[in-house]
Amino acid sequence: MSRLGNLGARLYRGEVGYDFVGKRKIWYGISILITITAIVGLAVRGLNMGIEFSGGAVFTTPNTKVSSTDVRQAAEDAAGGHTVVVQELGRGGLRIQISELGTKQALPVQEKLAKELGVKTNKIDTQLVGPSWGEQIASKAWQGLAIFMVLVVIYLAIAFEWRMALAALIALIHDLTITVGVYALVGFEVTPGTVIGLLTILGYSLYDTVVVFDGLKEASKDITKQTRFTYSEIANRSLNSTLVRSINTTVVALLPVGALLFIGGGLLGAGMLNDISLALFVGLAAGAYSSIFIATPLVADLKERDSRMKALAKRVKAKRAAAAKAEAADPSAEEDDAPALEDAAAAPAGVVGQRRQPASRNRGRGRPSGKRR
Secondary structure, eight states: OOHHHHHHHHHHHSEEEEEEOTTHHHHHHHHHHHHHHHHHHHHHHHEEEHHHHHHHEEEESSOOSHHHHHHHHHHHHHHOOEEEEEEEESOOOOEEEEEEEOOOHHHHHHHHHHHHHHHHHGSSSEEEEEEHHHHHHHHHHHHHHHHHHHHHHHHHHHHTTTHHHHHHHHHHHHHHHHHOOOOOOHOEEEEEEEHHEEEHHHHHHHHHHHHHHHHHHHTTGGGGGGGOOOOOHHHHHHHTHHHHHHHHHHHHHHHHHIIIIIOOOOIIIOOGGGHEEEEEHHHHHHHHHIIIIIIIHHHHHHHHSHHHHHHHHHHHHHHHHHHHHHHOOOOTOOGGGHHHHHHHHHHHGTOOOOOOOOOOOOTTTOOOOOOOO
């Protein structure tokens, strides 16, 4: 068995683990810092909206040897101050986007580009996009997002409970805010592909969260009937048991998306791939982070406020204090009590060590001879 597989098996059995829930204040602080950075970037720089949302014209040229820099300069001179974006196409042509360009202004720009490239005017394909179309797309995207959020909250509230639904909703908002903030900071153009990417990452973000919540629901069943662990400790054990699975799922999903973003958009120059690949890449990474460091600790925080969980925490604390007192009074206690003492020592950190099996009651009598009496 590989090291990662062996680690996953030990995490699942509770032999090793990390106290994610116990250190939740650290993760909350990191998330707040990242979110504030994203909001500041969004407020200061804003989003670079594509012509699909702002309106404008798109000119597609045939194969040309003229550099994109010269074409951009010619387009800027002809457009008279409008924003110009030039992208190189795989077949050697150019795609020139000029925002907020009207029908009357498009023809002079087309003629200027044809003169710069040394081709006939009709060889340059021109497409005009009105701002009303972009407004409709944006409105439908917001409607779809709102409907999705409502359905997710209803489903999680029915399948699990309202605390888990609230935690999942906060994690989703966290992921969307970070993704949009990254778009503002790097200045990538927002297109319909970006909107599709944002809507797609919501499902990925929920996947790991629901997996952890399902394990937590099963592990916390009849939790008040025992006095070994608090709810936060059960939540931490459940999170550790699915940790390797979450990491594997995220890495496998990020590899092809990373290929689109860094190889397709970076090395091959297919800039249009950046629209959806950046949203997917950032959203997948943020979704994996939020499911581990945000969603589950939030559920534990909300659940620990319940009166039953508070009473359980008091009973667990009292039992551990009694066990520690008994161990201090009688260090040579029978090893049959070792598991309870181990839990008392390990549980405050949220990580339960490997459980030792009770010692044989025939200790010191030697091995049985096997002869019947």
